[in-house]
Amino acid sequence: MINSQSIEYCCQSKLRTLLLFASAGIKTPKTVYASPNVRETIAEGGELDNTETIIKLLEGELNNQMVIKPDFGTHGTGVTLTNNRQELEKALKKTSANLMNPSGVLVQEYIPKWFFDLRIIVSKERGKPPVCQESALARGGFKEFRTNTFLGNMVFKVKLPRKVRLDAEKSASVIGKGQGAWVLGLDAMPKVVEELVRDEDELRNKFELLTDLFNKVSQVKRMPSKRQHFKEYTEAIDQAFSNYMRSEAYNYIEDVVNSTLLKTADNVFFHEGNSCPEFWEQTRAVAGINLAELLLASAQSIIDR
Numbered sequence: 001m002i003n004s005q006s007i008e009y010c011c012q013s014k015l016r017t018l019l020l021f022a023s024a025g026i027k028t029p030k031t032v033y034a035s036p037n038v039r040e041t042i043a044e045g046g047e048l049d050n051t052e053t054i055i056k057l058l059e060g061e062l063n064n065q066m067v068i069k070p071d072f073g074t075h076g077t078g079v080t081l082t083n084n085r086q087e088l089e090k091a092l093k094k095t096s097a098n099l100m101n102p103s104g105v106l107v108q109e110y111i112p113k114w115f116f117d118l119r120i121i122v123s124k125e126r127g128k129p130p131v132c133q134e135s136a137l138a139r140g141g142f143k144e145f146r147t148n149t150f151l152g153n154m155v156f157k158v159k160l161p162r163k164v165r166l167d168a169e170k171s172a173s174v175i176g177k178g179q180g181a182w183v184l185g186l187d188a189m190p191k192v193v194e195e196l197v198r199d200e201d202e203l204r205n206k207f208e209l210l211t212d213l214f215n216k217v218s219q220v221k222r223m224p225s226k227r228q229h230f231k232e233y234t235e236a237i238d239q240a241f242s243n244y245m246r247s248e249a250y251n252y253i254e255d256v257v258n259s260t261l262l263k264t265a266d267n268v269f270f271h272e273g274n275s276c277p278e279f280w281e282q283t284r285a286v287a288g289i290n291l292a293e294l295l296l297a298s299a300q301s302i303i304d305r
Contacts, residue, residue, distance in 0.1 A: 139154075
């Protein structure tokens with residue numbers, strides 16, 4: 001383990017992470033922390049319905065479009081977008097205390113990120129300042145508002161503007177405060193105003209053209225014997241990603257992502273920290289970041305010599 005228990009504790013909760021980001025002046029989505037128990041049992045027997053009270057609280061703080069997400073959730077599980085009062089009431093009534101909602105859920109303003117968000121890698125070695133990688137993964141698609149790759153969205157390489165890298169280093173530093181070395185993945189969203197949206201029909205067409213190539217990547221990742229034949233698996237996954245990234249459709253979408261992020265660099269919202277950055281193959285093959293090298297460098301920096 002490179003990351004300390006305090007880092008793991010922070011990243012486990014989206015609320016704790018957001019509070020740290022906000023304390024450092026980082027842009028975060030406006031958030032209300034709400035009870036997962038819309039209906040609660042009272043001591044005298046019977047049930048108390050808090051739906052109306054919670055909705056009034058949320059409507060007083062947020063706009064019509066709201067995102068409800070579990071505080072401890074991952075892979076986009078349980079994340080819901082509501083567009084009106086009826087959808088909000090329905091979503092709230094579905095929430096209940098469980099492993100992902102042990103004490104509450106987050107209700108956030110909807111950030112129009114268009115079709116992609118960002119997974120940014122920041123690392124630190126003992127005695128050195130944190131370093132944000134110059135490139136990152138853009139995770140995108142038009143399947144739904146959730147862009148997590150676990151849900152089948154595609155990945156693209158994006159060059160991070162200096163402003164975004166500086167904000168990422170500041171965000172990671174408040175999570176890792178007081179710790180000598182760490183490696184963190186940060187999730188962020190550019191706020192994309194309507195004026196920046198390009199021909200969406202053309203973009204959707206490019207995604208369709210990419211589907212078969214990305215499906216071949218997914219097929220390789222499901223190889224049953226990849227651990228026993230890791231060298232062969234690595235060669236196969238690299239070739240599949242290479243074919244995917246050499247396509248005209250990929251390069252078109254990558255250009256749209258890069259140009260859009262450049263225009264929205266001053267309006268990027270950070271919303272989550274990950275103490276165990278996953279998707280190793282995608283990070284290495286697409287973003288060009290070898291997480292193993294960063295982890296080893298951080299580990300070596302804290303080993304007594």
